[in-house]
Amino acid sequence: MSGAAGSRDRLRRMLVEAGSALLAVALLIWSLLPIYNMFLIALDPEEGEVEFTGNLWTPEPSLQSFVEVVTQDARYLETFWQQFGNSVIIGVATTILTVAIGSLASFAVSNLRLGKGRLLTNTALLSYAIPASFLIVPYYRIVHVYGLADNLLAVIAAQVTFATPFAILILQLYGWLIPAALDDAARVDGASPLQIYLRIYLPVMVPALAVVAVYALLLAWNDYLYQAVLLLPRHSTVAMVQGNLFADTDAEWNAMMAAGIIYALPPILLLLALRRHVAASLAMVSAGV
């Protein structure tokens, strides 16, 4: 009896294991196919013209395209490091401003007798009723009013605007979940709110701030529309060059893809650096909702 039940159990476990392995292979192919496609094009040497032939592997893989990008030798990428620098400026400024503005607002409503936490989260959620891309036409006009035409600040302002609501939601949720830690703020007598914010609030909120930072950087990194519409070619970013030229057969696409792969590295490094904080706070926040 128990032997039969045991072997049935073993069979079941083996089936589960086999199913898991099958699913893992399927997920691996699904996740890697478009990335493989990027490498396929990037590793293809320019002379062969193999990049548009449906080959499954390039006959003579070469890292030449990466060298061309780094040494700014490819067409349209003569200023690659300047493009990359503009992307980094937008990304870093968006991240810092989002973390700062979001945490100041969250701290104010939860610790400073404003008592309007609900109003703040509602305002944040309501601003998601208007997706970012829907406001591109008015933005195009108002940056002229603000004197920010063809200015990286215009793009940064737009990205901060769309990242801050999420920052506030995450910070408010996280703050609700650790009231005891934040309550310590009350015990510091004679400290000004600014000191409490800097010395107690920010350190306690580090895991949630890590999530906000990753989110804000990725939002700015993903943006193509605002950069393409608000900036002129002399302020090109990596996303702009790639998106504007994606149908251009004159571009050296192996180099373009190599540039795209290099562009993917900063978010990966940021997530690697912050992964523990991100995992910890995502667990808390998602358990709270």
Added chain:
Amino acid sequence: MSTQQLLAVPSRLPAKGSARSPRGGNLRRAEFIWGVAFIAPYAAVFLAFVIYPFGYALWLASDPALYSELIADPLYLTTLINTFLFVGLGVNLKMFLALLLSGFFLRRRWWIRALLAVYVLPWLIASAQVGISFHWMLIGERGLIDGLISEFFGIDGPLWLNDRALAVGANIAAYVWKWMPFWTMIFLAARMTIPRDIYDAASIDGATGVRRFVHVTFPLMANLYLVCTLLSALWTLGEFTTVFLVSGGAPAGHSHVLATLGYRYAFDTSRPALGVAVVMSILPLLIPTAILLMRRFHVSEVRL
């Protein structure tokens, strides 16, 4: 300062320790001024970059003639249907698969953990690169997908971007590819916090496998699932880059969504008011969704 005020939901919580540190009116006023100063940057951003552009958009698109023009425009109707397909299929497929896969990634095997690292890569690759890579995989006989089809099945694959259904499908696939890992991680994080005791108790009652998922896991995660789905629906409705780069509206503008059609009218055909009207026409659906999201978000806050 009391726990109540820290939580900012005074009416719902017991008033423990509310009179711990009585302070003078001056201190209160000073704190209030600090509070206003702290919130000022967000208020300024909100006024200058949300309220002003939104008001401007409403004013630009306030002429009723624009909307009668849209209703008479067959491309607008096609776009509206595409948008519902993109959001309806894209969001639901993505969220449901993410929910199921989060259970798979919960398993403690080294190779599943290694797989998770690969699986989150799409989330970290920027939208423009995702769009371009998908576009190039699908450009007919010269793309990777049709190369694979002819290699393994010996037949010529379809011209993906010459067919409306395939082009819309390609946009959805690219969007799901990019964003499914993000939501999988959210659900994975939520599942990790479900105490083991609950599952142990459930298994004593005979709930395993599918029944455990339906009767134990899902009820615990239902509100999170709804909040995430609504938030994702709002974000997906505004998706521009994926559609613009994967299909670019091909064939002949028949795979546009509202964001890309609005862009086309505003910038390619120089009719900004019509472009804004295209996207503002969906506002009657957006606002109730956002309000529903606001309500569900607060239900969860009370659950604590």
